[in-house]
Amino acid sequence: MNGTHTPPNYPDPRTSANIHAAGTVLWRHAPGSVGSVEIAVIRRPKYQDWSLAKGKLDPGETPVLAAARETQEETGLRPRLGRYLGKVTYPITGHRKMKRVDYWAAQVVDGEFSANSEVDELVWCPLSTVMSELSYPMDRQIVRAFTKLPADTHTLLVVRHAKAGRRDRFKGPDEQRPLESAGHRQALALVPNLLAFGAQEVYSAEPVRCVQTVAPLAEELGGEVEIEPLLGDIGYAADPEKARDRIRSLASARAVRVLCSQGDTIPDLVRWWADRDGMRLSPARTRKGSVWVLSFAGDRLVAADHLDRSLSVDTAPAVTG
Template structure:
């Protein structure tokens, strides 16, 4: 299915004054259908970044992304299509202007949305969405981008920089992780970690908090130091990203999710991969894995 059209979108939601969950449904005159905001990915664009861009373009709503909802596949006149979906909470609602692509935008209860949606695949995604605990915030464990190998580097290991692919990955991480509306970014004091998330922190205009407790050298001396650093952070009602190393992150992930009823992930993170832990207070609701940007 190499010719499959890749697209992405989101179930955009808010709570009404009465506390009822409402979702956005849009009308597209070209197809005369009602659907969730979604659209085709640009060449080289990460699907989650595509979903965020399409939501903003089609609905004029700025959102904070939550748990991944899965993907659907169906046939179109242009060939097979695969669409990836996330939940997304409205942060800012800009005025909607009808246009040639989207001429109507409506807010519906879940029951009403199920009736108006045209595609059964959208209704399936709505069903998954309806089972979610929506009031979550992400706690992200990100492995640094690809660095120069130890064999190629003569200096101190903490000073080992990103290679050309790693620098590319660091730039591409910005549109991926800004969808989570991060409030804090914490990094190992190793150069390769700092340089992985520095551009993201600048784009979000937040202070990058650097700590030796997240470094490999600290881990070799005390394997509990990174966990001690993170155990209170994960309980905070904030959107947080931690950038660190293997083998720290897999052990940290296992300890942080030990009591949660979520699927485990036995695979190590490759450079610039992450686990996104969605939690509601002290409870972990879902864990998503985001792969590194590809060249």
């Protein structure tokens, strides 16, 4: 292994891309070493290089799903996504095209590597040597983003309910207003994306539209949607301090939990949490069907990544070589 490849000439990172890909910094706890981690580096015989696992999005696929799928296809290892690490944008050699790759931290859940048509070797590198083993500066930049925070974080997924019918056209109590057909499609689309982050338990505010948004996920998990009144706009506004304490208690290393809430509660909650723990938020519109991926080290919020209603990263910082 070596890092002797000549880097490409990097463009302005604001340049829009017409090829989209996603990948991971795949990591594990180093065997026999308390507190140490190792990163998977793969060899691609077609390019004679050593890189991070990544690949192009399939038609209609989200970056989240592509990152998980490509990682498993190339390594044989099933990942659980964590915090977002940024994106790189670069030209494709021999083409007038730009490629964007979004990256997530991802812990190995299970599986076993076996050589395949794309990858003939995988090595686990400690942080002390991984930089010298990677062929490309852009991969090293992504790994640097990974090392800025603890590897072993736990995740809380906060979902704004999907699209519901217009309030002025619904004759019953607003709490009973259901999802419209587009909202049901959003709810179904959320399922595999939330599972990519390891979703295990599901909580919802009381409104029907909130419960319906996460019901398909609960069904897929073989569990129930637990109703939490303090997650909704009414309960949160009535006693924000009590609501925040309850929601904080749901952020746990024991399980990856999904909370479905509403449009007034979520922005205030995330902003309060970031201010409390001294973290700067990127601007984001919490639209219906979007997700905040909150990452914690202990009880401290260390990252807050927003997936817009298309489940793409909408506040993605650029990483340049």
